[in-house]
Amino acid sequence: MEKGQGETPLITIAQHILQEQRRFPGATGEFSFLLSGITLAAKQIQAKVRRAGLTDILGDQDSANVHGEVQQKLDLYSNEVLLRALSFRESVGILASEENEHPAIMPHKSPVAKYAVVFDPLDGSSNIDVNVSVGTTFSILRRPEGADFDDPARWVLQPGRRQMAAGYVVYGSSTVMVYTVGNGVHGFTLDPAVGAFVLSHENIKMPDQGKYYSVNEAYRDNFPDEYITFLNELRSGELNHPYASRYIGSMVADFHRTLLRGGVFMYPPTRDFAQGKLRLLYEANPIAMLAEQAGGSATDGRQRILDIQPEDIHQRTPLIVGSRVEMQRFAELLVPASPDTGQGMAFPP
Numbered sequence: 001m002e003k004g005q006g007e008t009p010l011i012t013i014a015q016h017i018l019q020e021q022r023r024f025p026g027a028t029g030e031f032s033f034l035l036s037g038i039t040l041a042a043k044q045i046q047a048k049v050r051r052a053g054l055t056d057i058l059g060d061q062d063s064a065n066v067h068g069e070v071q072q073k074l075d076l077y078s079n080e081v082l083l084r085a086l087s088f089r090e091s092v093g094i095l096a097s098e099e100n101e102h103p104a105i106m107p108h109k110s111p112v113a114k115y116a117v118v119f120d121p122l123d124g125s126s127n128i129d130v131n132v133s134v135g136t137t138f139s140i141l142r143r144p145e146g147a148d149f150d151d152p153a154r155w156v157l158q159p160g161r162r163q164m165a166a167g168y169v170v171y172g173s174s175t176v177m178v179y180t181v182g183n184g185v186h187g188f189t190l191d192p193a194v195g196a197f198v199l200s201h202e203n204i205k206m207p208d209q210g211k212y213y214s215v216n217e218a219y220r221d222n223f224p225d226e227y228i229t230f231l232n233e234l235r236s237g238e239l240n241h242p243y244a245s246r247y248i249g250s251m252v253a254d255f256h257r258t259l260l261r262g263g264v265f266m267y268p269p270t271r272d273f274a275q276g277k278l279r280l281l282y283e284a285n286p287i288a289m290l291a292e293q294a295g296g297s298a299t300d301g302r303q304r305i306l307d308i309q310p311e312d313i314h315q316r317t318p319l320i321v322g323s324r325v326e327m328q329r330f331a332e333l334l335v336p337a338s339p340d341t342g343q344g345m346a347f348p349p
């Protein structure tokens with residue numbers, strides 16, 4: 001019997017957001033209206049992502065579109081969709097995107113604007129051509145006391161622990177949206193039959209320990225010693241059992257597996273990326289909030305991701321995120337920071 005026929009009624013993300021909204025005293029529905037802008041954008045993006053190959057080959061009624069939308073690179077298209085969907089919300093004052101050098105100031109400059117939204121519209125977009133899962137990540141911050149529109153960076157350069165909400169959409173075998181407002185982590189699968197995100201993973205808890213580690217092993221020789229020691233332990237079975245490796249090269253997809261199955265995902269510092277490759281504000285922070293809400297943790301190898309005070313909107317950070325057992329063991333392997341290597345990581349000679 002299909003779920004929903006005579007069983008518990010389907011709960012859409014819109015209904016769920018309204019329930020969660022009750023946690024914010026004084027929120028008069030604008031918060032849920034904001035989140036509904038993200039779900040609307042996610043539906044539009046997934047429709048395009050699903051047709052990427054077809055559009056290239058067959059074109060479609062849009063292909064004659066004078067705006068050349070279907071020829072647009074999908075990440076630029078996704079960026080436009082999110083900017084459009086969110087700029088009509090008076091509660092949103094500032095939008096910062098991986099695709100834009102500077103934050104976008106909403107034209108309304110409403111005095112009642114309460115939120116800034118930071119997002120990566122299509123993370124891993126280079127994988128689309130080979131039909132690998134990609135994702136959208138987002139983070140919602142409250143406007144700091146006294147912050148004005150003449151200083152948009154101040155709205156977003158806040159430590160991740162101040163996020164009001166965070167989430168991602170993974171465009172995989174199905175389209176799943178996962179979000180938290182600080183009251184647990186919940187997943188919703190897009191039901192194409194009704195065009196709604198339907199609750200499919202309520203109150204996700206990351207297993208205490210997993211069986212996969214996820215890292216790009218091609219850079220292994222550049223990893224700081226602690227990471228190499230840790231990976232050797234996982235491989236050897238010293239941490240209760242031997243691990244297998246899974247790495248998709250799309251952070252959202254690699255984290256989604258880690259969230260559901262446990263284990264650890266990491267992008268360590270390397271010689272090319274001494275500060276790591278992933279972006280703090282719109283990749284590491286939302287992932288870190290979700291991981292902690294689900295019982296896991298996330299650090300930059302030294303400190304809690306959510307405690308990092310950002311200095312630049314697009315700054316990078318090393319990221320290691322995962323289950324309690326693995327993260328605890330990694331912390332035990334850390335050597336005291338040394339002044340000459342910045343991050344405190346001793347690079348192999």
Ligand code: P6P
Pocket residue numbers: 123124125126216249250251252254267277278
């Ligand atoms: P590498 C995608 O380009 C991305 O930003 C993340 O989604 C992914 O985890 C990482 O880069 C992959 O980087 O160097 O392993 O190809």
